[in-house]
Amino acid sequence: MVGAPQESVRFLQKLLNRIGRGEIPSRSDIRRAVEILISGGLAERNRFTLGAFLGLMTHRELLTVELLRGLYDAIAAICPDQPLARDAGAVVAVGSGKDDFKTFNVTTCAAFTAASCGAHVIKVGCGAESSVAGSSDVLADLGVLPKPPGHADDILATLGICVADASTAVSSIFEHYVGQSVFFNALELVLPSFVGIRAPHLVYGVADSRIELVAELLHGQVHCATILAGRSGAGEWFDEASIFGPTLMAMLQGSEITTRELHPGDFGLPVFRDDQVVPPSSRQEAMATVRDVLRGEASAAHLSLVAANSAVILKCTGVVDDLVGGTTFALDSLRAGRPWQLLQRLREFEGDRR
16 A cells, blocks of 8 residues: 555655665565655655655665666566567566667667567567667668557567567556656666566566666566677667677576676677767658668668677577677678668568458
């Protein structure tokens, strides 16, 4: 039970005081605090209390897997049921967005590229949050409409790629929240558990260094997960494997979690400059960039960035044994235009079913 507004405020204030004394909040405390936020029952004047709480909970010394589990518990109570893909080799590919370093729709391109190399990929589609165009936006402009998660299996079995609409699941979470913007750091680490569909494998990119916490949270939810956080040459975080600087990677396999730091050479690639990939400035440019990449007509930097991220998907699903081989496989497919051919087949398949 959330309780009356004044009781809720008192609970949050006491929790803030305890945190201020150096106490680590419990999973149940975090769940109750988030439920207060979800309820929407607090008046406008109490937003400062909520903002202070949400700001404190992202503090590096306080952000623990138990805190994330408290968030998970509260969100699971309001999130719709998420079907499990029938394909035992399927992978869900999703990025958090909200990067410090802006690129383009890399995860979308990597999903089609990896699928053109034999992986079975569910690309989770959302609209733009912090960029000019989200994956759903650019794919719609290219004639591909994301489908409800329940339709994923048939398309995946036929083509090896489908685009699942996460808007229902995501909106059911966000419509309850006050002050969404200050909730980013902690909530983004929990969201891969609530994208509308589940699969045995998951590749999740997040613009935050605390990837091992995500892996711990996902334990028991997926068989294999790879969590990525890349850095630009200037040190800015983004939610993809990097060809500009280091990439932090956490891998969950069964019950074992391993972490490593990757560099462009681990993909068999040179180091590219940050300015060799200029982010699109409009939705039209974003669509054109994705089109040119999938056709193999983009710059070496664009193709290499997508190939590196495709290699992560290919390795996670067992299509390749190592990242260098996966990158080479992906580059060959891109240069042959096979990802674009796959997108055209998906568009035609959807058109036949309408």
